[in-house]
Amino acid sequence: MRTHLLIPSLLLLGSLSMATACSSGPLGSSGTASGTATAAPGSSATASPVRSVDPSKIKGLQIVSDNSENTSCAWATSYPDVPGATAATEAMRKDVEARLAxxxxxxxxxxxxxxxxxxxxxxxxxxxxxxxxxxxxxxGGGGVGSGLARRTYWYDGRAGAYRTALDLVDSGSRSAFVAALKSRLEGREGTDAQTLEQAFADPSLLAGELDDMAFAANGGLRVTFDPGTVGAVPAGTYSVTVPKETVTPWLSDFGARAQRQSVSPTGSLDLGVAATPTPAVPTHTASGDDDTDCAKVTCVALTFDDGPSATSTATLLTHLAQYHARATFFTVGQNVVAHPALVRAEVRAGHEVGNHSYSHPDLTKLGAEQVAYQLNRTSAAIKAATGTAPTLFRPPYGALNSTVRRPPASPRCCGPWTPRTGSTRTPPRWPGPSSRR
Structure with missing residues (x-):
């Protein structure tokens, strides 16, 4: 979590109207931050969604995140560390560090x-x-499809082992499974028989080709292919769903359990480790009002970015309370979803909570709909946690352009942008160059 002294103070934004919480959108799918920027050529608009997961219910969850300091080499990474799933966490760590290097x-x-x-x-x-x-x-990061890539990581608590996506399918059924995928991809725009044959020609490479699988809420197994894997790169992402009645006989023991928990989750996660106590959330209370007259005394705006973090935010709130200091926390949406109690603690202690995007991308490199989605989804998460939508926004890396200054309504998310009630700012004004990261 980075801290900054910001002079002059941040300008007020028009608030975002939050008609509904987002369940799908340009950079997310089914309540997760794991979707794509465009619809997959082979996907169906009526396909059963993947059931959403509330990460705040995962005991002891830590979000491992970091980002660079400026746009000359802009990067932001995050992955979860779930108690008991050490092998899966290690697999994610290695992949993230390799890509970052x-x-x-x-x-x-x-x-x-x-x-x-x-x-x-x-x-x-x-x-x-x-x-x-x-x-x-x-x-990003270069490569085919502008660097768009997805990978799913699985952990089998019964065996205490990390599993790849392909491990969902029994080894003896993989030929039939691949044949079913090929038959559903044939004839799709951007594909041809030769490309499909080459994609699945080497059995030893299947784990790399079939590295993004998830069960839909109806039990079907959805396989998503990165750009250039089974079709032309410009065609983008391809998605195939093998129906439940077809894929179930092909599943491994672990795959069958993953399917059952995806369709009818038990509501609690048990990976065979002792219960992890929930970190204590500070209970400091203070009025949000501050009658300090900055015309008479020297004032600075103390701001913190990128949280909340399960450990550092609680410590920070304790220190701020000791000195009766107020701050503005510019929060990242995916962290808010994981730790809503910490965001409530920030507000309860008299601090201000602002929007710092959902996954910390350089918004100037996104389309208008993607920008709106990043901001609306984060504000929806903050409102769900605190009851109030934020009125301040800080762009990651301080990066601004005309699209970021005035994003349009997102038809796939949470409603249009509207000026704050009683505000004369139309359109809303945004922080200047002194607002960073």
């Missing part, structure tokens, strides 16, 4: 030209019984 190397090689941005976000697929499923979504 390659990206930072490309930044160093292109000193005169920025290497773009790397953004790795996470979303939960299932966290119930003895099954954990997580998807990491990578945007």
């Amino acid at each position: 390659l990206f930072r190397e490309s930044c160093a090689d292109e000193a005169d030209a920025p290497a773009g941005e790397l953004n790795i976000s996470h979303g939960f697929l299932v966290a119930s019984g003895d099954v954990l499923g997580v998807r990491l979504t990578t945007l």
Whole structure:
């Protein structure tokens, strides 16, 4: 969590109208941060969604996140650390660190030209019984499809082992499973028989090709292919869902358990470890009003970005209370969803909570709908946690352009942008260059 002294104070935004909480959108799917920027050519608008997961119910959850300092080599990464799922956490850590190392190397090689941005976000697929499923979504960083890549990570609590997506399917049934995928991909725009044959030609590479699988709420197994895997890169992402009645006989023992927990979750996660006590949330209370007259005394605006964090935010709130100090916390939406109690504690202690996007991307590199989605989804999470939508926003890296200044209504998210009641700011004004990260 980074801290900044901001002078002058931040400008007030028009608030976001929150008609509904988001369940799908340009950078998310089914309540997770794991979707795609465009609809998959082979996907159906009526396909059964993946059941959403409330990460705040996962005891002891830690979000491991970090980001760079500026836009010359902009990157932001996050992945969950779930108690008991050490092997899955380690697999995610290694993949994230490897991608980040390659990206930072490309930044160093292109000193005169920025290497773009790397953004790795996470979303939960299932966290119930003895099954954990997580998807990491990578945007940017170069490569095919503008660096769009997804991978799902699974943990089998009964065996105490990390599982790949392909482990959901029994080894003896994989040929039939692949044949079913090929038959559903044939004839899709951007695909041809030769491309499909090459994609699945080497059995030893199947785990890499079939690395994004999740069960829909109706029990079907959805397989998503990154751009360039089974079709032309410009065609984007392809998605295939094998119906429950077809795929069930092909599932491994772990796959069958993952399917059951995805369709009818038990409501609690048990990975065979001792219950992790929930970190204490500060109970400091203070009025949100502050009658300090900055015309008479020197004032600074103390701000903190990128939280909330399960450990550092609680410590920070305690220190602020000791000195009767107030601050503005610019929160990242995926962290708010994981730790809503900490956001409530910030408000209860008299602090202000602002919007810092959902997964900390450089918003200037996104389309208008994606920008609106990032901001609306975060404000919806803050409102769900505190009862009040934020009126302040700080763009990641301080990056602004005309699209970020005035994002349109997002037809796939939470309603249009509206000026704050009683405000004369139309359109809303945004923080200037002194507002960073």
